Amino acid sequence: MTDIKSIKQYTHVQRIYRELGELGKTTQDPLSVDELSAFDQLHYHGTDALDVAMALLGADTGQRWLEIGSGLGGPARYIAAYGGVHVTALELQREQHEVARALTGRCGLEDRVEHVCGDFMQFDRPPGSFDAIVSWLALYHIPQRARLLEKCHRLLKPFGRFYTEDLTARGDIDEVQRALLERDLYAITLPQITEYRRDLENAGFEVELCQSMSSDWAEFVRVRQARFRSDRARHLRVHGEAVVNALSEYYAAVNRHFQSGKLGGLRLCASKLEAAA
């Protein structure tokens, strides 16, 4: 079985320091959230996607949010800085977590972003701990969808909100395609959009928004790959061959899967009904 650490986007985590070096930053310099946002958003449409979520969820000072699969901490820092929210940023991979924590410290946001390293399926807090649970391009990595949603339901306050942007299947996917999606993207749970919505409803949520992002993201990943290719000489100078080859391979694979018409995505927002259905 594929290991999440073999996914090329998750190797060479320290490459963000090379990008900061290009901005003239040493490894100790203070940073702002805006200086980082071109490099620390591992989902589609960067902080624009976060603005959508913050508006829908009514982000406000005093709220406590949990982000599942927080990567380098980009979304958590942005939401904390611009929404005033306290964010618990939960990340599975130790190296990503360590870099995320260091960057949050350099942004002076330690009091508003709590970094936790671990698997969401083992994560434990008292019931009703969070006003919102959010996640960008992470839930497709996690097995046992019913248990995952049941945990989200329990961790939310009554009428708490759930928001995700996640990958989905388009139409039926055969075993061969599933194996390739697991190998290239570590896509473990890939329901179709209608199933995704039904899973939320079965777990005791009322779905407020369920929007296909499939065409939009297919275009996003096409342009991302084309840009990366045309800027190859620059990327080679900054990052060296191993990093550039790894990322080229990853961006090409994601683009291939989207253009095949079998991989898509969604934006979904839901509220917790009082008790699980």
Ligand SMILES: C[S@@+](CC[C@H](N)C(=O)[O-])C[C@H]1O[C@@H](n2cnc3c(N)ncnc32)[C@H](O)[C@@H]1O
């Ligand atoms: C594509 S990245 C997105 C990171 C971040 N949400 C962002 O948009 O910048 C998905 C992240 O989810 C993390 N992840 C996967 N499975 C997880 C789990 N079971 N618990 C916590 N994090 C997980 C991965 O390690 C990875 O860093």
